[in-house]
Amino acid sequence: MNDKIIDILEVLWLAKNEAKVYVSLLRLGSWIVWTVSRETAIPRATVYQLLDKLIERWLVMKIDRENILTYFPEDPEKIHQNLIREEEKIERKKIIFSSLLPELSKIKNTKKILPKITYFEWVSGYVELLEDSLDTDNKEILMITNTNYRKENVGDEVKLEELIRYERNDFLHSRLKKKIRLKLLTNEHWISPWLLKKDDEELRETRIIQSWFWDIETMVISWNHVILVTDNHPVVWVHIQEEQLATMMKNMFNFVWQNSKP
Structure with a gap:
């Protein structure tokens, strides 16, 4: 068969x-x-x-x-004919639902919405999350990268290098195309002079994390989205979509930012 x-x-x-x-x-x-x-x-x-x-x-x-x-x-x-009939049914249902959606939205209780939390295994999961962060109307992304933390918890140098290459190539090009600025906190002292040199060109402002804050995990904040890395093996990225939490994390980021140096 x-x-x-x-x-x-x-x-x-x-x-x-x-x-x-x-x-x-x-x-x-x-x-x-x-x-x-x-x-x-x-x-x-x-x-x-x-x-x-x-x-x-x-x-x-x-x-x-x-x-x-x-x-x-x-x-x-007959299979082809049946598929066409199924497609027609779906289109009719979509039309009916489109007319119903505004009414459903009116009765939705927005005061009791729980945060939307999604888990992704990396590297593909992290890439998907960063791509999503570029799809909002937000014009600024906040990011903390901690190479020491990554090396200790990732346990896979090949995947770590793949992730870093994505951040510094594909993600950078997509971000520049959409003219989204990046505020970056990093502990990568060895590369910070190179980053600082290209900050204006790459729509970025870079500061160095102080030693007392080195234990923080990688974090990305975009609009009302927060992306955090766990120390599981394999590494799991947690995506939280919730406005109040995002605001709190932005405030924490800004506190660290103000106590860091270029």
């Missing part, structure tokens, strides 16, 4: 065993349940249930020949 065809049908519309039974019938032409069960290695009782579902989907016909049920596959074009 063609596994690739089965996989595609499963993605498009059918459950995996439904796809197996349908493809088997297409190849056989028309057969009784026992034959289909043998061909697909699926128990007969299950095959009956699958065939009933395929009949409901207009993909199989059932004929009683002298008290023997025989099943015939419908033309594969």
Whole structure:
């Protein structure tokens, strides 16, 4: 049996065993349940249930020949027709929901909304979060980077270098394109002269974290979004979306900023 065809049908519309039974019938032409069960290695009782579902989907016909049920596959074009019908149904539902959304928004209790918290494993998770921080109307991003902390807790120098390269290349270019400024606190004394030299060009203002604050984790604040790193293995990035928390973290950032030096 063609596994690739089965996989595609499963993605498009059918459950995996439904796809197996349908493809088997297409190849056989028309057969009784026992034959289909043998061909697909699926128990007969299950095959009956699958065939009933395929009949409901207009993909199989059932004929009683002298008290023997025989099943015939419908033309594969039926799948295409069914997908079109499903798409039309979805469009109708979207239109109906669009008209309902304003009314739902009116009755939503905004005073009791809990913070939206999402967890991501890195590096891909961190990259996704930074990309999201550029999608807001915010014109300034606050960031603390602590290389000492990262090296002690990441445990993977390759991934650490990948993360740093992203920050200093792709993220930088995207941020400049959108003209979003960055206030950066870092403990990277060895690279700070280079950063300071390019601050104006890269829409950035850089300051050095004082030694008493070196234990802080990496943190990014953008509008009402806060991104924090945990010290788990593998490292997990926590994304918190909540205005009051973001304001509190901005105040903390500004306190450290005022007590740091260029």
